[in-house]
Amino acid sequence: MSKRWLLVPALIGLVFVWVVPAWAFSISFLEPISETAIIVVSTDFLNPFVGVGPEGAGVIASDGPGVFVGAPIVTASVGLLEPGTLQVSDILSISIVSPGGVIQVQATFQSDFGESALSPPPGGFTSTLIENGLPQVAFSTSLPLVGGGSFDLTVTTQSDLEPVPEPITMFLGGTGLISLAYAGRRRLFGR
Numbered sequence: 001m002s003k004r005w006l007l008v009p010a011l012i013g014l015v016f017v018w019v020v021p022a023w024a025f026s027i028s029f030l031e032p033i034s035e036t037a038i039i040v041v042s043t044d045f046l047n048p049f050v051g052v053g054p055e056g057a058g059v060i061a062s063d064g065p066g067v068f069v070g071a072p073i074v075t076a077s078v079g080l081l082e083p084g085t086l087q088v089s090d091i092l093s094i095s096i097v098s099p100g101g102v103i104q105v106q107a108t109f110q111s112d113f114g115e116s117a118l119s120p121p122p123g124g125f126t127s128t129l130i131e132n133g134l135p136q137v138a139f140s141t142s143l144p145l146v147g148g149g150s151f152d153l154t155v156t157t158q159s160d161l162e163p164v165p166e167p168i169t170m171f172l173g174g175t176g177l178i179s180l181a182y183a184g185r186r187r188l189f190g191r
Helices: 004-019 167-189
Strands: 022-030 040-043 049-052 056-065 074-081 088-097 102-111 127-130 136-144 150-158
Touching: 022 056, 022 102, 040 049, 040 056, 074 136, 088 136, 088 150, 102 150, 127 136
Parallel strands: 022 150, 074 127
Antiparallel strands: 022 040, 049 056, 056 102, 074 088, 088 102, 136 150
């Protein structure tokens, strides 16, 4: 049997992938546990403007020509809540626009200072998350572009909450220490 019939679907797939533009970007905000440490920001946008501080950070970036289908303006506000109390400890704000055919993204991360809770923005939150001290996807969207393709954005946050070890981790660590103590005792005092 000839394998030439595979060539046509492969070429169609290659042309489809080559012709349809898709942009996928990410922004990450990492809040250290120390109250005075600077928030760490990372992104894969080219030449973004990044401003950082101990309790806030922001990214302004634009990329390539792109006009959204229906020319949407996306705004979102995500509240990160303290577990147990459900007080607002962090706020993530995002806006995506396409003025003049250039995609612009602005994302800001604001954290509380000490034990004081933050006030929700006017109009409330688009969504809320309960902090767990681990990286969390706080916002994700895929916007269709005129002419095909899409603009994808994912924003992750990691709050200053110290993660609590799972019980099995503590059990394994404890049994490891007990076995080391037993082995050391046998070595010191013989069998």
